[in-house]
Amino acid sequence: MISIAKKSIKNLVISIFMVTVGFHAFSQESLPTKLDYQKFYKTKTLVVLENSPFSEYNDKVKEAIKQNWVLNEYDFISNEEFDQKKTNPNYSFLVTSIVTFNKDKTKAQYNFLSLLLGEKATDITNMKDLCSVPMSYINVDEENYLYKLESLIRFIQNHVSMVSKNPSIISDNILKYYNKNMAQVKNKTLYITQEDLPPNTRSISKIRKLYPGRVKIVTTQEIEKAINNKNKDVVFLHKVGPEQKGHKARCFKIIIGADDAKIYYFDYHMIKNKQTDSFLVRDFKRLLN
Structure with missing residues (x-):
């Protein structure tokens, strides 16, 4: 799990569910572009696995990816390998992260599943986010959401495919x-x-x-x-x-x-x-x- 502290709406880029939360207005520069989606198809998607030996996430995500992922080549890597490869533009990453929101007095934390482009960014929050979906509230038992993981992965894949074919919707309220x-x-x-x-x-x-x-x-x-x-x-x-x-x-x-x-x-x-x-x-x- 990658930790992202005090993440703003602007930093979430096209975390599509966050567009309407309204802490910050999107700037046009923060949105991924048609070119970013084109770049994605030239990358190899690396699925980042959890470090915890007690988590069922790894088995579930491997099964879901093997049965459904068709957009590009893929492989599975550890968190340590993600840190080493995240700046390489030849890769994209399907990764879970802990997300909080700026100006949120509740300081609530959420688990997100994100598809990011590898690039020379100093922080994960600056990596281009092609699609992100909330999986769960932090520390909620995995049994409350892992049974839906395949559907969330299929949604991310379908969303990327749809936006690639119809990039005009990028700037709209998705x-x-x-x-x-x-x-x-x-x-x-x-x-x-x-x-x-x-x-x-x-x-x-x-x-x-x-x-x-x-x-x-x-x-x-x-x-x-x-x-x-x-x-x-x-x-x-x-x-x-x-x-x-x-x-x-x-x-x-x-x-x-x-x-x-x-x-x-x-x-x-x-x-x-x-x-x-x-x-x-x-x-x-x-x-x-």
Whole structure:
């Protein structure tokens, strides 16, 4: 895990989920360019493994990459090798990092998965970021998010491919682009775990009073099976929060397609009072729009 302290929105570059958080406005110079995406295809992607012998991440990421990665050649390296090779422009890197945000009084930390270009930068925060996605809140058990890792990797790959073919969207609010898919959720079955629902909405009967679409309260194993089988009928909630640990933080809510790894919905809220670490009533109502 690479540590990035007090990272600003500007430094996250095109960490696409962070565009709307709003601590800093993007400068045009901070965004990756069409040329950066072209450079990527000439690189070899090095997937940085975790040092911890107790982490299941390494096995999961190896399996997901071997089964899905088709954009360019790849290999797996250690954190130590990353430090040695990160300035080499012949490489790109799929790496996890610990991210915090400037001017964030909560000082919350998140695990991100990022695709970076190798370049002569003094710090990882200055490396061109082609795509980053939040995986989890810091110190959350791996079992809360590793079952979705394949889908996140497929999303990063699809995002890079899409932007490469349509570079005009680089300067746009990319979340607005993805949230246009929201209307399609009603044609799918939304998989969501009971733990990711607010305490007063943990039954199908209560959900139906808010949202008439198809919803199924499932286990993490059922979501993983839908991802592995690329079930075209299923979208699932990827929630990033402190998992009821009582910490003040952002709760990110992302609905992703099990088959196409496409984002159908994105939003976030600060956890406080009735705004719990969950998919809120207002989120169900937004899906009606």
